[in-house]
Amino acid sequence: MLELFAFVGLPYMAILICIVGVVWRLRKDPYGVTSLSSQFLEGKQLRWGSLPWHFGILLIFAGHLVAFLIPGMWQSLMSVPWLLVSVEVLGIAATLLCLIGLGVLFFRRLTTGKLQKTTKLADFVVTSLLIAQVALGLMVAGGYRWGASWSTGTLTPYVWSLVTLSPDVSVVRDMPLPIQLHMTGAWLILLILPFTRLIHMVSVPIHYLFRSPQKVVWSNPRRHEQAVTARVTQESRRHFLKAAFGLGTAGVLLSVGVLDKLGRFFQMPGMHKDEEANLLETRLRRLQLTAEEKELELERMRAEEIFVARLSELNGQAGKYFIDYAMRPGLAFKGEDGWPMLLSAKCTHLGCTVGNQVDASGRILCPCHVSYFDIKTGMPNPGAPAKAPLDKIAWVVRDQNGSEVATESARGSRTGRIDVAIADTCSLYIVKSLTLEA
Secondary structure, rough: HHHHHHHHHHHEEEEHHHHHHHHHHHHHOOOOOOOOOOOOOOOOHHHHHHHHHHHHHHHHHHHHHHHHHHHHHHHHHHHOOOHHHHHHHHHHHHHHHHHHHHHHHHHHHHHHHHHOOOOOHHHHHHHHHHHHHEEEEEHHHOOOOHHHHHHHHHHHHHHHHHOOOOOOOOOOOOOOOHHHHHHHHHHHHHHHHHHHHHHHOOOHHHHOOOOOOOOOOOOOOOHHHHHHHHHHHHHHHHHHHHHHHHHHHHHHOOOOOOOOOHHHHHHOOOOOHHHHHHHHHHHHHHHHHHHHHHHHHHHHHHHHEEEEEHHHHOOOEEEEEEOOOOOOOOEEOOOOOOOEEEOEEEEOOOOOOOOOOOOOEEEEEOOHHHHHHHHEOOEEOOOOOOOOOOOOOEEEEEEEOOOOEEEEEEOOOOEEEOOOOOOOOOOEHHHHHHHHHO
């Protein structure tokens, strides 16, 4: 229930409240839709806090937006190693800029007497939430490397499922806690946006670029000369901004071809009967898979033992997949001593299913982000994205009469003996009682 609220209920609630709140503020309090700049009260610290914060957050926001709008092209770009490293380094640098800027702004609010009279509790709440969000982003970038690459296959489909009103939390359900908190923090920031200084995001004065210049006549010659100089400077700046805006518009128009599929999606043309039939068939297959998964889960809830394989079917070169009591994939191998070795097949980095082929060094590969795990110890290779070893799974071997021959706990302690003469007639099981003890 908490999972559905955090990844489905909260996003839709945040979007709805944000839209309604912004419209309400624009209608009821149009002059209050501003950041209420405090530069005239204190400007020196503001410069060292505001500039790093805005520069860093604009870079980060642009990276997230591009990965969301054109995931296919972004994934192709991130497949180039030097470009992926450059994007990761740039993202971490921008995150550090954000943290420095927010720290200065927070300290400025706490220590400047003039600002304390105009500071509200909401200002500290917003700043604290932004600091936590940026810190979580830095934690994700450092602890789960190459996010610019793997996010297009996990987070982007999740956000698109929300946009298409068919929320799918399966891609984020097994994400590590810092990533889940980072996503939840984004929705919370969107939720409070209409009621805080963040509302100034929707009041960017673009119309200033197109309004007629104001003419001021001074009676004092010296002031008149200064005014003329200022006007020339203002006109030059305005022409520069117009040129920049024109170049930006041209870039957007050139991107129309890339965003063609996105535009066609929002047009939502009517489907043919064949397309409707294919859609219904796809939904039916999903329902059938869900039903099969629930039946398998119910079977594991009731069964005290789950058959894995006969010992004669196991070897040390290719593991046999099975599903454990927690509905997670597992792998069964045969060791050099003839005893079974059971490991979880769920990668400890982001939950991908590892491969079952053993290389010359006795390791199996997680194909998602290239982590190698030793099948004897479960430990990942040094420098791998995964840091924790694969969990060992407890098992029991029974002979053809159902008698217990040998067991091994998840901690590696063994009992019994496997006789080579009858090994091929024995069967391997995972047992609920041994799993609960682990």
